[in-house]
Amino acid sequence: MRAILAALLVTATLAACGDAGSAGCGPVRREELDTRSVHVLPGAEAPEYRTDPPTSGPHLPSPSTEHVRTEPLAPPVQVGLLEEGGVLIQHSGLTEGQRASVEALAGDGVTVAPADDLPEDAAVVATAWVTKQVCPEVDVATLERFARDHVDGGPGDHG
Structure with a gap:
């Protein structure tokens, strides 16, 4: 019986260590791919996105920032930044x-910017291609881990 309880405890502990988030951030979430991954011309009206902030969809090709x-x-x-990884x-x-x-x-594939509107109760939102983590508080270690785990994860230039 103790062996079963120990195994359950280990399993529960390992499950909690996954993408369950941290004290300052929610879990890392995979979002549905917006298949409208078309290029938008500079100065064109911004399309509507399926998620906010968006993690895929219409974009500027090769934006530099x-x-x-x-x-x-x-x-x-x-x-566009996310698509390039x-x-x-x-x-x-x-x-x-x-x-x-x-x-x-910031640096090495990571851009940091202010936002006009983030989801309610979010101080920081980290995004990568079809991936997002919302943080009600600043948690630098968790944000650093998100960046390390997801930089260079975009589909690249598809023309």
Whole structure:
């Protein structure tokens, strides 16, 4: 009986270690692919997206951007970065110290930018191709792990 209880305890502990999130962040979620992955021309009206912030769908081809942004990125730029394997960490309402700690994650495929509107109760949202993690609080270790696990995970240039 003890062996069964021990096995159940180990199984429950390992299950909790998966993508269950952390104290400051929710779980990593895989989102449905938006198959409308067409290129949007610069200056064109932004299409509607199936998720907010978007993780796939219509996008600008090969967008270039600084790793730390002071202005929000338009959704077609966001998706273009993700398609090329980038990770985007967006934030809202952070203190100067919190913002600096999140911005320290930028570089090597990771872009950090403010956001005009994030999901309710979210201070930070990390996105990669069809993947998202919402954080009500700043959790640098979890965001760093998300970036490490998902950078270079986009489908690449499909023309």
